[in-house]
Amino acid sequence: xxxxxxxxxxxxxxxxxxxxxxxxxxxxxxxxxxxxxxxxxxxxxxxxxxxxxxxxxxxxxxxxxxxxxxxxxxxxxxxxxxxxxxxxxxxxxxxxxxxxxxxxxxxxxxxxxxxxxxxxxxxxxxxxxxxxxxxxxxxxxxxxxxxxxxxxxxxxxxxxxxxxxxxxxxxxxxxxxxxxxxxxxxxxxxxxxxxxxxxxxxxxxxxxxxxxxxxxxxxxxxxxxxxxxxxxxxxxxxxxxxxxxxxxxxxxxxxxxxxxxxxxxxxxxxxxxxxxxxxxxxxxxxxxxxxxxxxxxxxxxxxxxxxxxxxxxxxxxxxxxxxxxxxxxxxxxxxxxxxxxxxxxxxxxxxxxxxxxxxxxxxxxxxxxxxxxxxxxxxxxxxxxxxxxxxxxxxxxxxxxxxxxxx
Numbered sequence: 001x002x003x004x005x006x007x008x009x010x011x012x013x014x015x016x017x018x019x020x021x022x023x024x025x026x027x028x029x030x031x032x033x034x035x036x037x038x039x040x041x042x043x044x045x046x047x048x049x050x051x052x053x054x055x056x057x058x059x060x061x062x063x064x065x066x067x068x069x070x071x072x073x074x075x076x077x078x079x080x081x082x083x084x085x086x087x088x089x090x091x092x093x094x095x096x097x098x099x100x101x102x103x104x105x106x107x108x109x110x111x112x113x114x115x116x117x118x119x120x121x122x123x124x125x126x127x128x129x130x131x132x133x134x135x136x137x138x139x140x141x142x143x144x145x146x147x148x149x150x151x152x153x154x155x156x157x158x159x160x161x162x163x164x165x166x167x168x169x170x171x172x173x174x175x176x177x178x179x180x181x182x183x184x185x186x187x188x189x190x191x192x193x194x195x196x197x198x199x200x201x202x203x204x205x206x207x208x209x210x211x212x213x214x215x216x217x218x219x220x221x222x223x224x225x226x227x228x229x230x231x232x233x234x235x236x237x238x239x240x241x242x243x244x245x246x247x248x249x250x251x252x253x254x255x256x257x258x259x260x261x262x263x264x265x266x267x268x269x270x271x272x273x274x275x276x277x278x279x280x281x282x283x284x285x286x287x288x289x290x291x292x293x294x295x296x297x298x299x300x301x302x303x304x305x306x307x308x309x310x311x312x313x314x315x316x317x318x319x320x321x322x323x324x325x326x327x328x329x330x331x332x333x334x335x336x337x338x339x340x341x342x343x344x345x346x347x348x349x350x351x352x353x354x355x356x357x358x359x360x361x362x363x364x365x366x367x368x369x370x371x372x373x374x375x376x377x378x379x380x381x382x383x384x385x386x387x388x389x390x391x392x393x394x395x396x397x398x399x400x401x402x403x404x405x406x407x
Contacts, residue, residue: 007116009088010054013407014080027063031357032407033079034368036171038356040083042348042375048146049139049167051085058360065407069189077361085167087117091207092160094214103217110218117165129215130223134230137208139166141234144204145241149249150347151177151277153197155187162207172407176347178394180270180277186350201238208234248342249281250320251335253327262319269310278347279303279391285339289324289332292317302393344378346390351398 001007013036014028033056043050059078066073089109097106114121114132121131143166147154154161155173163169175186182198190196195203212227219227246263270280283301291297295314297305307313324335348371356367367388374385382390389395 006086008084008086011083011085011088012080013083014078025063027061027078028080028407029063029065029076030058030079030360031067031076032172033081034357034360035174035353036081036083038353038368038371038375039171039174039348040168041372042378043152043168045376045378046150046344046347048150048152049143049165051083051088051167051169054082054084056081085163085165085169087113087163087165088169089113089164090160090169091162091164091211091214092158093164095159095210098214098217106214107218110215113164127223127226129218130227130230133212133215133227136164136166136211137230137234138237140204140208141201141237142166142241143168144200145238145245147200148197148242149245149342150344151180151197152347153177153184153186153195154200155185155190155195157195157200157203157207159207159210162204164211175350177277178349179274180267180280181274182271201235201242204238205231205234245342249339250284251327251339252323253330256323256326258319258323262316262323265312265316265319269307269313269316273307273310275306276303276393278344278349280307281339281343282345282391285336285343288336289321293321341379345381346374346378346385348375349390349394350401351394352390354398354401 014033015026017024017026037053037056040050040053044052057080059080061078062075063078064073065076067076094106094110097103097109110129110132111123114128115123118132118135121128121135125131140162147168153175154168155175156170161170161172173187173189175184177184177197182196183193184197185193185195187195193199208231212231215227216224243260243263247259250263250266252259252262266280269275270277280303283304287297287301287304295308295317297308299305324330327335352371356371359365359367370384370388374382374390385391
């Protein structure tokens with residue numbers, strides 16, 4: 001319990017074998033530990049529900065890993081991350097009990113989780129499991145929409161990696177999308193592209209259906225029907241939140257017919273021109289309407305300049321400027337100020353993490369510290385980050401960077 005009276009569960013990743021390690025060694029390598037340490041904190045400061053990283057301790061112990069699952073086992077440096085969350089229970093925590101028919105234990109665990117983490121649900125209420133499920137469906141839709149708003153792909157979205165509290169956990173082969181691509185897959189072992197960024201909302205629905213199957217033995221026929229209807233409402237919840245977030249990213253106020261088309265049109269142009277996701281929205285936050293109107297894109301707005309080469313860019317700009325005029329009691333200054341609070345200048349791109357990892361493996365943690373400072377203020381310009389190229393195009397050496405699943 002911290003000084004504010006909040007309870008946190010502590011978990012050491014990489015500290016050695018536990019009764020649940022099976023054939024694993026219970027260790028973690030420095031590479032994956034640095035990535036989790038940096039990304040979980042980066043997500044927190046982006047305003048996305050997540051586990052946190054309290055510390056990273058480096059070990060001189062040798063850990064052997066097949067990084068890309070290609071039979072090439074190499075010696076790596078070990079590390080331990082102290083990570084914290086309000087709870088580490090996952091959808092899989094309930095699935096396993098239903099699978100083995102341990103329904104009394106399932107009920108006991110569910111009641112504990114509700115009592116500890118879902119204060120709006122009355123534990124004496126006969127419909128408590130349906131109410132619990134409704135909250136999880138709503139919060140899961142919110143979480144995945146938030147991921148999409150910053151171009152975050154988790155990489156391994158199975159039910160064991162989905163928190164019942166709808167926070168981001170288990171940072172493995174994640175990636176922040178660079179060039180906009182709905183088929184972006186950060187995990188090199190995901191050959192079927194099951195967890196590509198554009199499929200995350202569908203995977204959320206799949207996982208929630210698995211949660212409902214785990215709850216079903218505790219529900220009566222009426223409750224099952226009600227829960228099924230709640231699940232059917234997930235796509236609307238997701239797309240409503242997605243639309244809200246992307247309207248905010250474009251500085252749009254109020255509801256107007258055609259907002260969905262305006263968002264989809266821009267994403268289409270970004271896909272066709274392979275424009276940088278993060279910097280396109282950030283540079284739209286910084287450029288003046290007058291510069292857009294004249295189709296004069298200064299070189300400093302390199303991501304927008306890339307999109308401007310598409311023949312349909314003038315048509316999109318025209319529609320966008322007309323829509324901005326419909327914002328009530330707004331000015332260009334206010335629009336830019338507002339957009340710069342929701343469109344980060346810095347996210348943890350894979351090449352940035354890889355550069356920090358390479359130095360850390362040589363005992364140089366200077367870039368880990370720099371990234372930690374920069375990612376704590378992702379919406380503010382940082383001179384050292386600019387010098388390091390964190391808001392510049394992806395360097396040539398990093399364009400084909402692969403992300404491993406092994407930890």
